[in-house]
Amino acid sequence: MSLSRIFKRLVSTNTIFSSSLPKLTGKQLKSLTTTELLIKLGFIRQPHAGITHWLPLGLATLENLEEVIKQRLSEGQVLETSLSSLSHSSLWHKTKRWQNDELYKLNEDxxxxxxxxxxITELVKVYADTYKKLPVLIYQMERKYRDERRPRGGLLRGREFIMNDAYSFDVDKEGALASFNKMNKIYFQIFSDMRVPFVKANADSGTIGGDLSYEWHFISDKGEDTLYTCDNCQVTGNVEKVKPFIDENADAVDKAAVTYALTTDNDLVAFYYPEGRHLNTKFFDAEDIVELNTKITDQEKVLEIFESENPDGLKNIVRVVDLAVKPRTEMPDMPVPFSKSRMSTFEGIGLTEAQEGDLCSNCGGKGHLHASKGIEVGHTFYLGKKYSIPLEATFADKDGEKQNYEMGCYGIGVSRLLGAIAEVLRDEKGLRWPAIIAPLQVSIVMSPAFEGDHQKVQSLIDLLTKAGIRVEEDSSDLSLGMKLNRSKLLGIPLQIIIGKAFPKLEIEVRGKLFGKKGYEVIESKRSDWGIETEKRHGVVKHLVDIEHADETIKLLLQDL
Ligand SMILES: [Zn+2]
Structure with a gap:
């Protein structure tokens, strides 16, 4: 038996999983969420919110996506492993993560x-016990579980999801940062392979000594995250992390708004910031002055609790004043009784989120920040010794001394990535997969006008398969129009119609064009290969002789 990919009949058998498919109207299509569309087209099934069954078409797409990621990691000499989905509580107690509400605990163990x-740290420490065995870069592609209270967004946020998680172990910080940079380069290649426009956003809160981390986002109006990019230094960051540049010589704002919060000791914190802007208490949190109680945010409730906890006026009040709020700014009155001796004030901290047109703090106010929406598809972290210390994970250095590993961790939500690609690229005709992950790259349909021998179709399939192209003939009993419609809905990049013009083939381009390298070569071969191209109703069609079908299709797929 050959070890090449097992041949699957994905299109012809799709009828089993999507009986209503060919009848979808444009209007119905538009009203479906991407998850509903993937379900209707027979890619996945969601028996409960946040849980996904993968059907043949969805599974084939997922496997292609996994293959691209594995290929890039393997080129970077990152080792593949597969760990058990069951993990023992003893380790999670050591890192103090057992209490996390989102962890699916089966029992005490x-x-x-x-x-x-x-x-993975527990695993690596068994083997990499000396500096001679480091660095170690290791990954797995596994199902992961998160007890989401409100799972939503189909593949974007599930209780179970497929994750590519990688980890690096180094002898020192310099080595760890080299591994971190290497993994970021690999991520750059992986997301470039997907063809969807993406950005690497700073996820670092910017505090001195803070950890290094990046979020990887697809740029999309449908994204949940707000990103800001500077038009001068080009740095992008998540709104939760981007601090606008505040010119200290600028005029005072007229009026301050106030938001109250409690500390975990039930002291009161009052944040003063320019009226009309959004407060981000995380910027204050990063200063590590007090610990905020983030569970109670309702303003009346906060003040009520503070007053009931403070009958004798012994509790503290912490005033935190934004950079742009100055002595001339009109301040709200303190709504609770207070004594000045119990009050402290912190000034000069930027407390507000960025907004369109703000100055960029990364380049000292030289550029302006511009908002876009993103879907997060990956995250890279430099961890330092955050896990190796509590897990007592050490190696012997050159002098035989025990040292803790310097670590990094890197994650791509693979099922989420697939959902995000579907979301960003779908159009009014259905899905549009990039050729690299499309379940099939070419579908072949025979027109009733074709009078030749079916063996010729089989020879074409063999020729294309030999060229490494994923191809299938739709041999169902649907009409020609229905078959073409189905192929487009499923997002297959190219359709070949075999009809009257045989041995000339009609190749219809369905996929989104991401480049023109392949097409430029086709242009140069146009007369040699006898290719004719026409565009009708926005659909590009190439007529090509069967003799040059494999070369032409390979070139077309390069751009899709
Ligand atoms: Zn900038």
Whole structure:
């Protein structure tokens, strides 16, 4: 038996999983969410919110996506492993993560793995016990579990998801940062392979000594995250992390708004910031002055609790004043009784989120920030010794001294990535997969006008398969129009119609064009290969002789 990919009949058998498919009207199509569309087209099934069954078409797409990621990691000499989905509580107690509400605890002993820092560190420390065996870069592609209270967004946020998680172990910080940079380069290649426009956003809160991390986002109006990019230094960051540049010589704002919060000791914190802007208490949190109680945010409730906890006026009040609020700014009155001796004030901290047109703090106010929406598809972290210390994970250095590993961790939500690609690229005709992950790259349909021998179609399939192209003939009993419609709905990049013009083939381009390298070569071969191209109703069609079908299709797929 050959070890090449097992041949699957994905299109012809799709009828089993999507009986209503060919009848979808444009209007119905538009009203469907991407998850509903993937379900209707027979890619996945969601028996409960946040849980996904993968059907043949969805599974084939997922496997192609996994293959691209594995290929890039393997080129970077990152080792593939597969850890058990069951993880023992003893490790999670050591890292103080057992209490996490989102962890699926099966009993006192085991949980379903939500991530693998604990297990992988425990594994690596058994083997990489000397500096001579470091660095180690290791990954797995596994199902992960998170007890989401409100799972939503189909593949974008599930209780179970497929994750590519990688980890690096180094002798020192310099080595760890080299591994971090290497993994970021690999991520850049992986997301470039997907063809969807993406950005690497700073996820670092910017505090001195803070950890290094990046979020990887697809740029999309449908994204949940707000990103800001500077038009001068080009740095992008998540709104939760981007601090606008405040010119200290600028005029005072007229009026301050106030938001109250409690500390975990029930002291009161009052944040003063320019009226009309959004407060981000995380910027204050990063200063590590007090610990905020983030569970109670209702303003009346906060003040009520503070007053009831403070009958004798012994509780503290912490005033935190934004950079742009100055002595001339009109301040709201303190709504609770207070004594000045119990009050402290912190000034000069930027407390507000960025907004369109703000100055960029990364380049000292030289550029302006511009908003876009993003879907997060990956995250890279430099961890330092955050896990190796509590897990007592050490190696012997050159002098035989025990040292803790310097670590990094890197994650791509693979099922989420697939959902995000579908979301960003779909159009009014259905899905549009990039050729690299499309379940099939070419579908062949025979027109009733074709009078030749079916063996010729089989020879074409063999020729294309030999050229490494994923191809299938739709041999169902649907009409020609229905077959073409189905192929387009499913997002297959190219359709070949075999009809009267045989041995000339009609090739219809369905996929989104991301480049023109392949097409430029086709242009140069046009007369040699006898290719004719026409565009009708926005659909590009190439007529090409069967003799040059494999070369032409390979070139077309390069751009899709
Ligand atoms: Zn800038």
């Amino acid at each position: 085991f949980c379903l793995a939500a991530t693998a820092e604990e297990e």
